[in-house]
Amino acid sequence: MTAIKDALSFKTAFTTTAWVLIPVAIGINMIGRTFTQVLNLPLFLDTIGTTMLAFLAGPWVAAVAGVLTNLVIGLTLEATSIPFGIVNAAIGIVAGVMAARGFLRSTGKVIWLMVALTVTTIVTATPIVVLVFEGVSGSGVDAVTGFFVASGQGMVESVIGQQLLTTPGDKILTVLLAFALIKGVPARYRPPFAREVVPF
Amino acid sequence: MEADTTTWSPARVAALYDVGNTWLHRVHPLTKLAAVLPLTVAGFAGDSIRVPAVILIVAVLTLLVSRLGSVVLKSLRLIAPMTFALFVIHGVVRPYESEPIASWGPISINAEGLALAGTTAARLAVFVIAVTSAMTTVHPKVFATALIQRGVSHKLAYAYLAGAELLPEMRLRASQILDAQQSRGFDTKGSLPRRFRTLFALLKPLLVSSLIGVEMRTLALESRGFSRLGRRTSAVEVEDRGKLLQRSLLAAAIPLVVLAILW
Incomplete structure (x- = not known):
């Protein structure tokens, strides 16, 4: 449980591994969107990296990754994405806190996580x-x-x-993909937080 | 001594950045960023289109005279779909109580809606052109160094810069994975469930390879003293200047809001 406690504290959450994971999450947020465009899918998947990072390293690291995603994209590609950094950060916090509280441990709880992310997106x-x-x-x-x-x-x-109409499908698939992708990563490559919150 | 960014490859970072030596390229990165705030708040303050329109006209003319037409084009490319959507939703689709100025069957154009669409498009254009002007004329490395000089955490600056550098790398890797999976028979144009399966097959190798690389990057950063406390030297040098101007620009946001509301 130490890893969960560390990830929930702002002081101890930002290890070097966490800082290295942030740019990876930024890249995955961007690529999620690119792939949905290539495959003509009616989704955004632009918070998949943030959600995944919330499951890997906890809420605060994911929130910083969320804000930075929109800042990096805003300052290097599309200025209009900057205001939506708040949405991305909120998703990171909610997904990370719920993962730490055991919401990845059963199908029923995962559904509540999807609902919470949908509501968070709509409200923000x-x-x-x-x-x-x-x-x-x-x-x-x-x-x-x-x-x-x-x-x-x-x-x-x-x-x-x-x-x-558009957010629930996006968030359901975001959570499912993030969860399945982490499951596909060998345990030794998962950060300590993920080893405790992802049930494998 | 200032960093000579003209010798750096712009392809290594996902960036609006254009190599150049215009007056705007020579302005301190944080001065350009500080100017975004008063311009944007002035554009958004008040109900009329006059303030954002004036800012926009002056900005476009200044950029064209300064041979920075690429900034105008990049901004236009970003703002065009939004402007179109604004005019369709507010000018054509949205019902109003006032008489329309023109009608063709079920479609009617309303002056009130056109004014709202025009004002919103002008405001967004001011913000987009301000950010694009600032970031087209500064290399992300110089920007990150300038932030560190003013006390921003080097770890945060690393995450920003690494994110900007990782985007083109991941895009390239994504296109390689896409080509490899297509050559193995993955269908990118089949039914919806099939495309979802393809999406997973595309994302998994990208994620796994990225996570495996994390351990190596972590070790590399640690061996370079990433977690060490204290001041750091930088290979990129940015002359630390313009503090007063930057503070004045940030402070100017308040009177500009008042003026924009009154005008």
Whole structure:
């Protein structure tokens, strides 16, 4: 249980391995999105690296990786992704805390983890999409928002409606993939936190 | 002595960065970053399109005169899909109580919606062009060094820089894995469940190889004193200047908000 305790404390969570894992998570967040575009999948998977890092090294390391993902992408590729760093960080914290509390130990609990990540995404992303971007994201999901707006819904309701339709599938697959991918990594390459929270 | 970034390969980092020697390239990286705040808050303050439009016109003209048209193009590429979506959702799709200015069957264009879409697009364009101008003219290594000089943790700067350097490397590895899996018969255009299986087959080797590399990177960093406390020297040198200007730019955000609201 020491590894869990260390990962939950901001002071002890940031080992050298954790700092090395952060850029890897940033890369996986980026690649998740690229692969879904190549495969024409109706998903984002742009928080898969953060979620995986939350299972590997705990909430605080994942939160820093989440913020840095959007900062790196924002400052090197797309400036508009910067405000969404808050969403990515929140996902890291929720996934990491729930992993530490044993939510990866049974199917029922994993479902609650998926629900929590969906709610976290909707609660943190909606204000940014509405207040900063007036409801648009420049991607295909704008068509869903447009549908709700055309049916007479307000902007907040339309964005929530769009998020309710698109986020659950994305988060379910994010958790399943992150979990399955860690399971596929030989135990000796998993950080101590992952050895305690992932039941293998 | 300033780092000569013109000799560095821009391909090694995922970056907006363009090699060059314009006046904007010579401005201190943190001065450029500090300028993003007052420009953005001024653009977002107030209800009218006037303030963001004026900032945008001045910024575009300055960039074009400074032979930094690439910044304008990069910003345009990013903002164009959002602008299109804003005009469709607010100008065409969204119902309003006021009379439309034009109608074709079920489609009607509303002046109120067009104004909102235009204002939002102009605000976002100000933010995008400010960040793109700053980051197109600074190499990520110089940026990270400047941050460390001002007290940002070298570990945080490492994570930022390594992330920027790892992105093109991972993209390359991803495309190699994609080619290798396709040559083994993986279908990227089949049914949805089949594409999900392909996604897993693509991600797994990438993740496993990345995690195996973590141990090696950790050891390499430790052998270079990553966890040691105290000041560090850097191979990249950035002249530490412009502190007063940077503070003034950050402080300017407050009066600019007031002016933008009043105007």
